[in-house]
Amino acid sequence: MVKQIRIDGMHCMHCVGAVKSALEELEGVTKVDVSLDEANAVVEAEDISDQALREAIEDIGFDVVEIK
Numbered sequence: 858m859v860k861q862i863r864i865d866g867m868h869c870m871h872c873v874g875a876v877k878s879a880l881e882e883l884e885g886v887t888k889v890d891v892s893l894d895e896a897n898a899v900v901e902a903e904d905i906s907d908q909a910l911r912e913a914i915e916d917i918g919f920d921v922v923e924i925k
């Protein structure tokens with residue numbers, strides 16, 4: 858599955874890197890692309906809940922606007 862996550866609060870490449878690592882650490886995730894310009898992350902995963910994605914991002918201090 859592919860999830861698109863809109864994220865609030867990313868300001869620079871450090872933020873992007875932090876979000877990317879946090880998402881990559883989740884079980885089942887196979888690919889993560891994070892865009893600063895688009896304020897989103899695209900996650901490919903075998904099977905993952907929106908809740909797990911949301912928590913991983915919020916735990917490191919960013920806000921999830923939408924997951925679809």
Ligand SMILES: [Cu+2]
Pocket residue numbers: 867868869870871872873
């Ligand atoms: Cu930053």
